[in-house]
Amino acid sequence: MTVEFWRWKEYNWHDPEIDPRDAEVLSSGVDVGSVSSQAVVMADGKLFAFSNMRTGSDSPESANKAMTWALEDTDLSLDDIDFTVGTGYGRVNVPFAGKAITEIACHARGANFLYGPSVRTVLDMGGQDCKAIHCDEKGKVTAFLMNDKCAAGTGRGMEVMADLLSVPIEEVGEMSLDVEEEPPPVSSTCVVFAKSEASALLRQGWPKNRVLAAYCSAMAHRVTSLLERIGVEKEFAITGGIAKNPGVVKRLEEELGVEGLKTEADTQIAGAVGAALFARALHLKAKKA
Amino acid sequence: MITAGIDVGAKTIKVVLLDNGKPMAKRMVMAGLDTRTALDEVFGAALEDAGGLAAEDITCIMGTGTGRSEVTIAHDQVTDVSAAAKGACSLFPSARTVIDVGAEEGRAVRCNEAGGVDDFAVNEKCAAGAGTFTEAMARALEVDLEELGKMSLRSTQAVPMNAQCTVFAESEVVSLLHAKTPKEDISRAVHDAMASRITSMVRKVGFEKDVVLVGGLARNVGFVDSIQRGLEIDCLIPDEPEYVGALGAALIAADRVAEGS
Amino acid sequence: MLANYGYTDGSGDYFITVDTDHCVECADRPCVPACPAAVLEIIEDDYGDEVCAVVEAHRKQIKYSCAPCKPATGWTTLPCTEACPHGALTHSW
Numbered sequence: 001m002t003v004e005f006w007r008w009k010e011y012n013w014h015d016p017e018i019d020p021r022d023a024e025v026l027s028s029g030v031d032v033g034s035v036s037s038q039a040v041v042m043a044d045g046k047l048f049a050f051s052n053m054r055t056g057s058d059s060p061e062s063a064n065k066a067m068t069w070a071l072e073d074t075d076l077s078l079d080d081i082d083f084t085v086g087t088g089y090g091r092v093n094v095p096f097a098g099k100a101i102t103e104i105a106c107h108a109r110g111a112n113f114l115y116g117p118s119v120r121t122v123l124d125m126g127g128q129d130c131k132a133i134h135c136d137e138k139g140k141v142t143a144f145l146m147n148d149k150c151a152a153g154t155g156r157g158m159e160v161m162a163d164l165l166s167v168p169i170e171e172v173g174e175m176s177l178d179v180e181e182e183p184p185p186v187s188s189t190c191v192v193f194a195k196s197e198a199s200a201l202l203r204q205g206w207p208k209n210r211v212l213a214a215y216c217s218a219m220a221h222r223v224t225s226l227l228e229r230i231g232v233e234k235e236f237a238i239t240g241g242i243a244k245n246p247g248v249v250k251r252l253e254e255e256l257g258v259e260g261l262k263t264e265a266d267t268q269i270a271g272a273v274g275a276a277l278f279a280r281a282l283h284l285k286a287k288k289a
Numbered sequence: 290m291i292t293a294g295i296d297v298g299a300k301t302i303k304v305v306l307l308d309n310g311k312p313m314a315k316r317m318v319m320a321g322l323d324t325r326t327a328l329d330e331v332f333g334a335a336l337e338d339a340g341g342l343a344a345e346d347i348t349c350i351m352g353t354g355t356g357r358s359e360v361t362i363a364h365d366q367v368t369d370v371s372a373a374a375k376g377a378c379s380l381f382p383s384a385r386t387v388i389d390v391g392a393e394e395g396r397a398v399r400c401n402e403a404g405g406v407d408d409f410a411v412n413e414k415c416a417a418g419a420g421t422f423t424e425a426m427a428r429a430l431e432v433d434l435e436e437l438g439k440m441s442l443r444s445t446q447a448v449p450m451n452a453q454c455t456v457f458a459e460s461e462v463v464s465l466l467h468a469k470t471p472k473e474d475i476s477r478a479v480h481d482a483m484a485s486r487i488t489s490m491v492r493k494v495g496f497e498k499d500v501v502l503v504g505g506l507a508r509n510v511g512f513v514d515s516i517q518r519g520l521e522i523d524c525l526i527p528d529e530p531e532y533v534g535a536l537g538a539a540l541i542a543a544d545r546v547a548e549g550s
Numbered sequence: 551m552l553a554n555y556g557y558t559d560g561s562g563d564y565f566i567t568v569d570t571d572h573c574v575e576c577a578d579r580p581c582v583p584a585c586p587a588a589v590l591e592i593i594e595d596d597y598g599d600e601v602c603a604v605v606e607a608h609r610k611q612i613k614y615s616c617a618p619c620k621p622a623t624g625w626t627t628l629p630c631t632e633a634c635p636h637g638a639l640t641h642s643w
Contacts, residue, residue, distance in 0.1 A: 156456055
């Protein structure tokens, strides 16, 4: 049996306390990323339902699936949704979306919702990109920087390492923190070269935890450089899959000297949340016109 | 006067021995996991080939390549760029531009008729700019490197490759295969993508005839074709392109001895 | 808004920064035709403003797209940054 160590848990959820039929506006956001897809449904701007799954080979199909899954067991169908905004790499491929908005704007808006209006700097590390965003108290973008060319500092980079070490991706963070002394970071930025470096370290007798620590440390350092290009203004928040990796988060906070805000919500849905909020605003605007 | 050039690359180690500037012996070995051992092995083998020489018989040993600091027996070191220019010009006196692509680095060098360096640009620390890229794509397509190169020439359609990173390109290749894109077309896209990164470096230094392709990647017919189409010029390729760096280093060693330094 | 287009990889950081607050005041947009490689374009951003941006296809290879204007033996000015009357365009490399 081949175990796929990069495979994190896909799931859906809805709030049983909310009756969507009471809502004036039902809006949704669908974030089709290169690696994962999320669909979020909001009832009058309150989080009602969402799904988080791996993006398939077909973007429109992934968008449909994510939406269907989010609506599962909610007694709602796509027709009940007043407006949908598509975002992410596959945003133009969300067949039922009324508009496509960039993931930069959606993550800023989503972070503002998940972390509150005090957020000014958002770091999002997605499956195949890394974004640093400045926003105002309304979640409007005032500066941004995105790197989607290079795998270093992205979820894919982490997956490559998890695969090499045969460690399930969800355990990478904790394992990397289980070291007596912080090892020197992996010296190669490039994931391909870092993988060779990690293999050499393993052959030298380094335990997996230590190798993971070295890699998470390098990743945190790399992300810090990216953030410092636009500056870190408090409050600081991290969205995307990497927020779930304490090995990178902790090292990043240490290097920046800033602690990030925390949330109970699933950080991977931030983009779709922002999109759903944009959708609500667009629907209300159209109604007035 | 015997000189030696030892080129410690990311993937292979090359040794060239020259007797008054004329080739005596050459050997190549995979650098593998233990560079030191591989180095001793390949150097020893070259000395044997040259008629059972000893290291002391060599007037000057010149190290080059990314791992040149590991060549403890070397009397001195030269950069890859200098070695490539010298080596290429000795084989092709008309060479004025040298494109040297190895496993982990790609270089564009403008040289003069003495084999000296006038200008250069390097693609480093990113696997997408060197041989590691084509190797990874060959694995993704489940063919060997030689086949990858040949397949590229049989392509009938240009297919865009959006990924600029080896890791993302692997995923893109998988998607293209999923979409039933012919492997030949994917292979050509791979070589075109890589070649365009190299030709961009070449344009930074400005290129002039004759253009010589050296380094391991010069053996890849698909890559060569993509470079030639990209620059719109036919390139000269030595019979054994991997040895040009070591050859250049050995020649520079000979020059130094002649100068009395 | 400060929009940074480009990337960072093992070989360095390559970003073109557009200060879009200036773009909204700009009538002619001379930056677009100034670039010999057609790297720049005018887009409508997420907030409805018409601003200068790096063409999507160039963002992941900006080092290579801008290479012709940045020869190895030094350069002093770039046509795009020179053309912008507001100093809204900068290159990080």
